[in-house]
Amino acid sequence: MSENRTPVDVGIIRLGNTGGPMSARLPARGFVVHGFDLSAEARQQLQAAGGRACDNRAAAVTDADAVILMLPSSDVVEQVVLDNDVLAAMRPGTVMIDMSSSIPGKTVQLAAKLQASGLPLLDAPVSGGVRGARNGQPHHHGRRRA
DSSP: OOTTSOOOEEEEEOOSTTHHHHHHHTGGGTOEEEEEOSOHHHHHHHHHTTOEEOSSHHHHHTTOSEEEEOOSOHHHHHHHHTOHHHHHHSOTTOEEEEOSSOOHHHHHHHHHHHHTTTOOEEEOOOSSHHHHHHHTSOOOTTOOOO
């Protein structure tokens, strides 16, 4: 990011095997990262990478321009996103980016619910898995780009 640009504030919920490495790369690229995970060790790793560890989900999304979800299932995504504390903490217009292992139909239904609150939801499943997150590259399943 250029020095003339205002930093983008990103909230990340779940700093696990994929979310942890991804969130650790963002501060070096000029993003302000607020992250939450149930694991204190994962939060400490984010702090060591220049991010801001949060003690709860609402704190991770309060100032965010975008919120990245790296959760294990559609049911967990819905539970987290529709949590009253999380919804109350988010500003209208904050983009939610679901990079979780979600069922597409459930994501569409959730997006419709969030639209009423002025919160767009982008379905962007992770490509490359844990190895891609650690390397900062998507995994191409043995195929090379032309």
